[in-house]
Amino acid sequence: GEDVEQSLFLSVREGDSSVINCTYTDSSSTYLYWYKQEPGAGLQLLTYIFSNMDMKQDQRLTVLLNKKDKHLSLRIADTQTGDSAIYFCAESMRAGTALIFGKGTTLSVSS
Amino acid sequence: DTAVSQTPKYLVTQMGNDKSIKCEQNLGHDTMYWYKQDSKKFLKIMFSYNNKELIINETVPNRFSPKSPDKAHLNLHINSLELGDSAVYFCASSQAPGLAGDEQYFGPGTRLTVT
Numbered sequence: 001g002e003d004v005e006q007s008l009f010l011s012v013r014e015g016d017s018s019v020i021n022c023t024y025t026d027s028s029s030t031y032l033y034w035y036k037q038e039p040g041a042g043l044q045l046l047t048y049i050f051s052n053m054d055m056k057q058d059q060r061l062t063v064l065l066n067k068k069d070k071h072l073s074l075r076i077a078d079t080q081t082g083d084s085a086i087y088f089c090a091e092s093m094r095a096g097t098a099l100i101f102g103k104g105t106t107l108s109v110s111s
Numbered sequence: 112d113t114a115v116s117q118t119p120k121y122l123v124t125q126m127g128n129d130k131s132i133k134c135e136q137n138l139g140h141d142t143m144y145w146y147k148q149d150s151k152k153f154l155k156i157m158f159s160y161n162n163k164e165l166i167i168n169e170t171v172p173n174r175f176s177p178k179s180p181d182k183a184h185l186n187l188h189i190n191s192l193e194l195g196d197s198a199v200y201f202c203a204s205s206q207a208p209g210l211a212g213d214e215q216y217f218g219p220g221t222r223l224t225v226t
């Protein structure tokens with residue numbers, strides 16, 4: 001079955017790096033996503049990675065994919081207080097199909 | 112210009128009532144979705160429509176009925192509301208299935224509170 005797991009909470013200090021981890025069970029997942037949800041707001045797509053990639057970097061964000069272990073991580077460099085939010089990992093088998101979400105990791109950044 | 116919009120943003124109603132939530136996207140996308148986020152922030156797909164046709168219907172009570180009058184709109188009608196229906200409902204849209212790098216764009220959500 002499909003399942004996406006994330007740790008629920010992460011607390012870091014401003015300026016540190018944050019690493020949010022995610023594991024998934026469906027080996028046929030083709031697309032893996034990271035979404036950000038700020039309090040009271042909708043979901044914002046941060047980045048995505050195809051299953052044939054190992055890494056993707058976009059400014060302060062680095063996504064690492066270990067397909068063998070079905071492990072995905074999101075690293076945020078130089079974490080700022082504005083990065084405080086819930087981060088959702090999601091998978092889909094192909095484009096245009098429903099996303100299967102993890103339960104979200106609440107990132108708290110202290111100054 | 113809001114890409115995916117939902118109305119209303121907040122909806123407070125009593126048990127047993129019937130209510131609708133509307134969603135519109137101006138991105139020209141062919142596929143639209145409804146997701147439910149419960150009080151623990153868990154997000155789960157409810158329905159998906161492609162070009163006005165239902166393609167995903169997860170296990171939701173048949174009190175929930177999606178309606179797509181055209182590919183830019185996907186409304187959600189809920190009959191006989193129950194306390195457990197209280198949640199935030201998100202609409203999303205994406206381009207036609209099968210396109211590489213397809214991204215789902217989410218609306219701001221509708222917070223439904225059933226009393």
